[in-house]
Amino acid sequence: MNDGARNEDSGGGLRARRREATYAALTAEARRLTAERTLSGFTVEEIADAVGVSRRTVFNYFQTKEDAVLGVRDEDLLAEHREAFLDTADRQDLPGALRDLVLATFDAMEHVPTDGEELIELMHGEPALLRRMDRLHADRHRQLAALIAEREGLDAEDAFAATAAGLVGHLVMSTMRELAEEPLRPADADPADPVDSAGAAGAPSGLGGPAEAPSRARLRQLLAARFEHARRLFG
Structure with missing residues (x-):
């Protein structure tokens, strides 16, 4: 494998790990808020703010707030x-x-x-x-x-x-x-x-x-x- 291919694979692997880290953080925050306030006691914006991403990013991972708590991906x-x-x-x-x-x-x-x-x-x-x-x-x-x-x-x-x-x-x-x-x-x-x-x-x-x-x-x-x-x- 040449250096270009290795760099491409490394970059892809890093992006995948970042996606997984964001997914895990969003799910953990959604579950924490549910445990503390109930499902209706918080908004998607609060999940996004706590993790440091946009509301749109949350919906790139999950169809609904319930899916964020369940950890169900849109795939x-x-x-x-x-x-x-x-x-x-x-x-x-x-x-x-x-x-x-x-x-x-x-x-x-x-x-x-x-x-x-x-x-x-x-x-x-x-x-x-x-x-x-x-x-x-x-x-x-x-x-x-x-x-x-x-x-x-x-x-x-x-x-x-x-x-x-x-x-x-x-x-x-x-x-x-x-x-x-x-x-x-x-x-x-x-x-x-x-x-x-x-x-x-x-x-x-x-x-x-x-x-x-x-x-x-x-x-x-x-x-x-x-x-x-x-x-x-x-x-």
């Missing part, structure tokens, strides 16, 4: 891996392909959430967050069911595809809950995920910092185990 990670998932139809069974699809979507995320327990508490006190999460879950369930149906050559509304998508959703949510509730386990760090004193992959301390690599490795471990249990149960 479709599933679509990025659609073709790879469909291409597995002739060489991999469906449980394995679904496992790899889920792992690939999490691998594409720079920041692995580790504060799920805090978010669950906020959602219990804010019906608007629960309603928004329900809508998002329903949308993603339909998208995954349609993708499964396409891979398996089924009708778009096929009950098998819907059931499989529902099972995947349950496996992911139960995994995230377990990850949020268990203590940090540095021994689970993946050697492929470098962690230095500045945090994971050079991320700013406190924003996907030292806990990031262990969390990612542990997330993969828990997800893989749950998919294997499902395979044994229904295989």
